[in-house]
Amino acid sequence: MTRKEYLIKQKKMGRHIFGVFPAQYPREILWAMNVVPVEIWDPPLEITGANAHLQPYICSVVKLGLELILQGKCDDLDGFLFPHTCDSIQNLASIVNDYLGMEKPCYFFYHPKAPFRDSSRIFYMEQLKGLAALLEKQLGPLDLFRLNQCVEQGRHVASLLRKLYNMRASGELAASNAQFYRVIRQGEFLVPDDFIPLLEEFLTASKGRSVAGPAVILSGVLPNPPEILALLDELGVRVADDDFLSCSRRLLVPFSQARDPFEAMAETYFALPPCTTKGSSIEERLEFLFGKIKVSGARGVIFYMVKFCEPELFDVPQLVKELKKRGLATLVIDSELNQGLSGQLNTRVEAFVEMIS
Amino acid sequence: MKDLGAPALMGISRVGKKMRPIKPDPHFGPPLKCTRRLKDIMTRHYFLSRYAEGAKPVAWVTSGAPVEVLRPFGFYTVYPENHGALCGAKKMGPELCAVAEEHGYHQDLCSYARIDLGHYFSGKTPAGKLPKPDLLFASNNICQTVAYWYKALSHYLKVPLILFDTPYNFREITDSDISYMVRQFEEMIPVLEQVSGRQFNYRKLQEYVSVAKDASITWGAVLATMKARPAPMTIFDAFGHMVPIVSLRGLPLALEYYRTLLAELRERVTRGVGAIKHERKRLMWDNIAIWYKMRDHSSLFAGQGMNFVTATYTNAWAETTPYMDENRPFESMARAYSLVILNNNLNSRLELMERLIKEYQVDGLVIHSARSCKPYSVGQYDLKRLLMERLEVPSVIIEADIADSRAYSEEQTRTRLEAFFEAMEG
Numbered sequence: 001m002t003r004k005e006y007l008i009k010q011k012k013m014g015r016h017i018f019g020v021f022p023a024q025y026p027r028e029i030l031w032a033m034n035v036v037p038v039e040i041w042d043p044p045l046e047i048t049g050a051n052a053h054l055q056p057y058i059c060s061v062v063k064l065g066l067e068l069i070l071q072g073k074c075d076d077l078d079g080f081l082f083p084h085t086c087d088s089i090q091n092l093a094s095i096v097n098d099y100l101g102m103e104k105p106c107y108f109f110y111h112p113k114a115p116f117r118d119s120s121r122i123f124y125m126e127q128l129k130g131l132a133a134l135l136e137k138q139l140g141p142l143d144l145f146r147l148n149q150c151v152e153q154g155r156h157v158a159s160l161l162r163k164l165y166n167m168r169a170s171g172e173l174a175a176s177n178a179q180f181y182r183v184i185r186q187g188e189f190l191v192p193d194d195f196i197p198l199l200e201e202f203l204t205a206s207k208g209r210s211v212a213g214p215a216v217i218l219s220g221v222l223p224n225p226p227e228i229l230a231l232l233d234e235l236g237v238r239v240a241d242d243d244f245l246s247c248s249r250r251l252l253v254p255f256s257q258a259r260d261p262f263e264a265m266a267e268t269y270f271a272l273p274p275c276t277t278k279g280s281s282i283e284e285r286l287e288f289l290f291g292k293i294k295v296s297g298a299r300g301v302i303f304y305m306v307k308f309c310e311p312e313l314f315d316v317p318q319l320v321k322e323l324k325k326r327g328l329a330t331l332v333i334d335s336e337l338n339q340g341l342s343g344q345l346n347t348r349v350e351a352f353v354e355m356i357s
Numbered sequence: 358m359k360d361l362g363a364p365a366l367m368g369i370s371r372v373g374k375k376m377r378p379i380k381p382d383p384h385f386g387p388p389l390k391c392t393r394r395l396k397d398i399m400t401r402h403y404f405l406s407r408y409a410e411g412a413k414p415v416a417w418v419t420s421g422a423p424v425e426v427l428r429p430f431g432f433y434t435v436y437p438e439n440h441g442a443l444c445g446a447k448k449m450g451p452e453l454c455a456v457a458e459e460h461g462y463h464q465d466l467c468s469y470a471r472i473d474l475g476h477y478f479s480g481k482t483p484a485g486k487l488p489k490p491d492l493l494f495a496s497n498n499i500c501q502t503v504a505y506w507y508k509a510l511s512h513y514l515k516v517p518l519i520l521f522d523t524p525y526n527f528r529e530i531t532d533s534d535i536s537y538m539v540r541q542f543e544e545m546i547p548v549l550e551q552v553s554g555r556q557f558n559y560r561k562l563q564e565y566v567s568v569a570k571d572a573s574i575t576w577g578a579v580l581a582t583m584k585a586r587p588a589p590m591t592i593f594d595a596f597g598h599m600v601p602i603v604s605l606r607g608l609p610l611a612l613e614y615y616r617t618l619l620a621e622l623r624e625r626v627t628r629g630v631g632a633i634k635h636e637r638k639r640l641m642w643d644n645i646a647i648w649y650k651m652r653d654h655s656s657l658f659a660g661q662g663m664n665f666v667t668a669t670y671t672n673a674w675a676e677t678t679p680y681m682d683e684n685r686p687f688e689s690m691a692r693a694y695s696l697v698i699l700n701n702n703l704n705s706r707l708e709l710m711e712r713l714i715k716e717y718q719v720d721g722l723v724i725h726s727a728r729s730c731k732p733y734s735v736g737q738y739d740l741k742r743l744l745m746e747r748l749e750v751p752s753v754i755i756e757a758d759i760a761d762s763r764a765y766s767e768e769q770t771r772t773r774l775e776a777f778f779e780a781m782e783g
Contacts, residue, residue: 091732122536318509318513
């Protein structure tokens with residue numbers, strides 16, 4: 001079933017569909033309010049209309065998201081949610097809400113930026129409750145019992161994902177890099193009732209030895225273009241772990257003991273892996289990367305940047321310098337989304353793999 | 358810092374330097390007398406900063422950060438953005454950016470940040486020397502970029518970073534936002550005490566807030582003189598004269614300076630002295646200046662009888678002044694600093710621009726789409742369209758950068774401006 005067919009089916013089941021821009025948001029609140037959050041990262045479109053609204057130096061995540069709206073492909077959605085991820089998404093939210101004359105409800109979710117203090121925790125709780133209160137105006141009251149169930153489902157999803165990531169890191173996942181991310185990315189639109197069985201099935205089917213080739217870690221915004229995964233598969237390279245904004249940085253949710261669902265969600269947010277968009281320090285990011293390298297035995301890190309992505313590009317020089325100091329190989333690539341791999345990039349990746357083999 | 362000796366040392370340091378004579382442009386009215394005073398103030402500020410290290414706690418601060426909270430602790434404040442603009446104006450932008458790029462910083466990143474990092478790696482600066490900071494103080498009310506940039510500085514310089522986090526106003530500001538920011542002020546006090554070695558003095562803070570408010574109001578009055586026809590100064594002058602409100606905010610010197618400048622401008626208005634000799638059209642500028650083209654653009658527009666009488670950029674340090682209140686310093690600063698143009702939704706920006714266009718009787722708009730500044734630039738294409746629809750104001754977009762002249766195309770800009778000049782006459 002395609003994403004479109006799935007969403008049509010969900011709509012027929014009486015669920016609301018929301019378009020959600022990257023990256024971090026309290027999905028449990030949406031699930032509990034009978035909303036299917038459909039994440040908008042990299043729709044496969046040619047950018048035409050968005051160029052009339054956005055400058056050439058704006059990243060393709062933002063441009064493709066706007067293009068999706070302008071091409072009318074979001075007409076059936078019931079609303080949008082814009083988390084505060086970066087300056088460009090912040091202003092895109094305002095363009096959509098203030099300038100496009102759309103009559104769809106637009107919600108905004110601001111997360112406090114690191115370094116985190118007591119004030120950050122209080123504010124985050126208020127943000128969660130504030131978002132829920134706003135959604136209630138459109139969708140009716142939030143059932144706390146249902147929210148608790150959804151928090152529990154979120155924990156289940158996270159524990160399955162952790163298991164998959166751990167198996168992959170220790171070389172016990174018999175799945176290609178492309179297959180792995182194809183499954184993980186289904187979580188960008190599947191509700192937990194459907195995502196959990198998919199993950200369980202994948203876990204069972206993929207038990208076994210990984211390929212014996214050298215291990216690398218991927219860092220960046222998201223695993224796009226998929227061609228890089230196919231190339232790494234072809235070269236016998238195991239992606240042992242990742243530091244993607246769209247994947248491990250927000251999916252490897254730590255377990256929370258809190259009984260209050262809002263407290264559980266807040267605890268989770270503050271314990272998530274370090275991320276550029278939250279303002280995590282370089283030291284935290286390095287510690288996180290070195291931890292992954294140690295566990296997985298990776299010999300290098302590929303930074304796969306989306307062109308013009310400021311939060312990521314600012315950290316790269318310092319990360320690369322420190323990784324090199326420890327004798328690890330690094331490769332930095334920046335590219336537009338959905339552009340495939342050019343011959344030149346192909347050669348650079350091949351040379352990198354030769355170096356670590 | 359003691360005033361004694363600084364002028365003498367500055368004089369000595371100037372010995373032997375050649376002063377290039379500036380050829381007067383026939384399109385301009387008499388120059389502002391205050392410009393000399395401004396130059397002295399800022400030269401002294403940078404000059405003294407060379408000796409601040411070790412003598413005073415030093416903080417590097419972003420232009421939108423609530424600096425008033427640092428003043429009672431005696432911090433000597435340095436503004437890397439102001440330094441970036443200076444490097445841009447002195448045409449050192451490409452050289453310093455290239456140094457940062459050699460260290461892995463991508464050319465697509467903000468040029469103020471690259472200049473600053475280039476200065477860190479090379480030590481080069483037109484200001485002689487910048488003191489090493491004991492503290493970094495940033496607020497993301499102007500962009501998230503400063504948070505990434507200062508985080509890198511904190512890593513390299515091994516000094517603490519305080520981030521004043523201002524939630525973006527997608528709609529109206531909320532009580533929760535205000536409380537969050539007030540709590541942050543309360544949390545940063547012990548850090549400031551530790552770094553500076555001084556105890557917090559609430560009364561002193563109130564005094565600095567009061568002086569900052571008066572200076573901002575006076576700066577607003579300075580800008581408002583440009584409502585007169587002919588306007589007594591151009592926005593290019595204002596880009597220079599805004600430096601004290603950015604860099605010396607909260608200090609009596611800034612207030613004193615703006616009172617003098619205001620008196621001079623009001624006198625010019627009374628005598629009907631214009632900044633340009635034949636003011637036929639009045640324009641608005643959107644976004645940060647193109648520092649390395651200031652003189653060229655100033656002459657180009659003056660030659661057309663066009664004067665920039667307002668800018669969203671210069672207005673930013675006057676716009677939210679009324680919220681400042683020394684009786685509620687934290688709460689009022691939270692409001693004033695969070696509601697600045699770049700932390701507010703685009704609808705409020707549109708309303709602000711409409712108001713400025715009407716109040717200053719603007720005939721046309723020049724929009725600088727700055728590669729370095731995404732929160733300022735994203736949305737400009739729609740702003741252009743909406744202002745045309747609502748007020749029938751012709752406008753032009755210049756694709757350029759604030760301080761890195763490599764992102765500027767002379768030919769493309771000229772072509773666009775020529776078309777704009779034609780539209781303005783039509």
